[in-house]
Amino acid sequence: MQMNIGxxxxxxxxxxxxxxxxxxxxxxxxxxxxxxxxxxxxQLDADDTRMTARALMNLGVRLEWCRECIRVRGMGGxxxxxxxxxxxxxxxxxxxxxxxxxxxxxxxxTLTGSKRMQERPLGPLIDALNAVxxxxxxxxxxxCPPVSIDGxxxxxxxxxxxxxxxxxxxxxxxxxxxxxxxxRIHLLGEPVSLPxxxxxxxxxxxxxxxxxxxxGLDGETIFSVSTNHHYQERRYTIEGDFSSASYWFALAAIxxxxxxxxxxxxxxxxxxxxxLDILRNIGCSITDNEDGITLTRDRNIPLxxxxxxxxxxxxxxxxxxxxxxxxxxPTRITGVHHLRxxxxxxxxxxxxxxxALGGNVSVEEDAITIHPTPLHGGVIHPENDHRTAMSxxxxxxxVGDVTILDAGCVTKSYPEFWEELRRIWQDAVSC
Numbered sequence: 237m238q239m240n241i242g243x244x245x246x247x248x249x250x251x252x253x254x255x256x257x258x259x260x261x262x263x264x265x266x267x268x269x270x271x272x273x274x275x276x277x278x279q280l281d282a283d284d285t286r287m288t289a290r291a292l293m294n295l296g297v298r299l300e301w302c303r304e305c306i307r308v309r310g311m312g313g314x315x316x317x318x319x320x321x322x323x324x325x326x327x328x329x330x331x332x333x334x335x336x337x338x339x340x341x342x343x344x345x346t347l348t349g350s351k352r353m354q355e356r357p358l359g360p361l362i363d364a365l366n367a368v369x370x371x372x373x374x375x376x377x378x379x380c381p382p383v384s385i386d387g388x389x390x391x392x393x394x395x396x397x398x399x400x401x402x403x404x405x406x407x408x409x410x411x412x413x414x415x416x417x418x419x420r421i422h423l424l425g426e427p428v429s430l431p432x433x434x435x436x437x438x439x440x441x442x443x444x445x446x447x448x449x450x451x452g453l454d455g456e457t458i459f460s461v462s463t464n465h466h467y468q469e470r471r472y473t474i475e476g477d478f479s480s481a482s483y484w485f486a487l488a489a490i491x492x493x494x495x496x497x498x499x500x501x502x503x504x505x506x507x508x509x510x511x512l513d514i515l516r517n518i519g520c521s522i523t524d525n526e527d528g529i530t531l532t533r534d535r536n537i538p539l540x541x542x543x544x545x546x547x548x549x550x551x552x553x554x555x556x557x558x559x560x561x562x563x564x565x566p567t568r569i570t571g572v573h574h575l576r577x578x579x580x581x582x583x584x585x586x587x588x589x590x591x592a593l594g595g596n597v598s599v600e601e602d603a604i605t606i607h608p609t610p611l612h613g614g615v616i617h618p619e620n621d622h623r624t625a626m627s628x629x630x631x632x633x634x635v636g637d638v639t640i641l642d643a644g645c646v647t648k649s650y651p652e653f654w655e656e657l658r659r660i661w662q663d664a665v666s667c
Contacts, residue, residue, distance in 0.1 A: 274470050364396040583604055
């Protein structure tokens with residue numbers, strides 16, 4: 237499947253944000269561990285969240301996925317080991333969050349995935365779990381899936397490097413209420429994507445867990461989780477997703493006009509909420525009222541380049557790079573080294589894609605700089621990465637004559653993306 241994108245004028249966007257992928261993953265897994273039946277309302281129905289649901293069912297969890305909600309019969313912290321391997325395919329969140337969880341099963345669990353998944357790092361999480369009762373083995377490449385997970389989760393003091401993936405810490409946190417003893421997780425180094433850890437804690441507390449965050453010696457961060465507070469059944473509503481909404485805000489920033497997106501929590505723990513402050517600094521106006529959050533950009537006023545650290549909001553780095561490509565001065569984004577280990581090497585994807593459209597990009601170990609130049613049409617191959625496809629589609633509406641190959645990969649997080657973009661594009665062209 238490919239999408240051919242023509243140039244459009246200024247946009248007038250009014251839409252509802254899709255449900256948060258991150259919160260849907262977390263709610264599903266926590267509800268699966270809880271006592272009693274929970275109801276998750278307004279979930280994201282996408283490839284990744286369905287993958288987590290199927291994996292949980294393989295672990296003995298009974299759930300009913302309806303159009304408006306998911307009903308989950310919790311297992312009280314006791315899971316059933318499946319006879320067959322659990323294939324996570326391309327869902328990195330599923331793989332990492334389910335790794336610690338699998339130690340709560342009554343026998344060995346094997347987690348595997350796609351070719352790309354088998355290249356993505358898991359080592360620091362496995363090392364941490366093996367130090368507290370796990371017996372986890374790599375079945376192919378050391379440090380990566382597939383893995384055979386056996387043993388126990390004793391809890392106690394756990395030390396882990398937080399500079400590679402916040403999902404390692406989230407995996408430990410979610411399983412910790414069912415460890416043999418209270419857990420204290422000590423982070424080494426500066427954690428990346430810290431807001432995602434806070435989203436995990438927010439979800440855990442919503443289901444009744446007790447989590448404390450402390451600053452230890454030498455500035456280290458310590459997360460303490462009690463075993464006296466297990467998860468309880470809940471009716472839990474999923475908030476809107478700032479990552480998915482970012483494309484419509486960026487489209488208005490690039491093409492001019494406005495984008496109003498409803499369903500977002502302006503006080504959310506989501507790190508990608510920072511996109512609004514970044515776009516404001518680039519030259520857009522932001523308002524928040526009962527109709528939603530509105531971004532407005534007057535095309536007579538040029539966008540300006542900025543320097544910004546985006547270590548805590550990695551999923552909108554590509555979105556910001558598309559806006560930066562049409563600014564009147566360079567933009568330098570730091571804190572991006574971990575983007576090389578996503579669904580694709582996203583640093584390479586930004587550089588290769590913008591270069592194919594006439595852009596000028598320079599890359600460092602932990603930074604990327606966009607030097608605005610005149611752009612032209614071209615072909616983008618997202619390498620099965622949903623965020624690459626969606627971000628370049630937005631830029632394509634400004635450049636014109638852009639073809640996105642393998643466009644179906646957006647079903648990983650936003651199945652309705654192309655339909656929504658087509659509606660917005662047609663409205664803009666007809667004005």
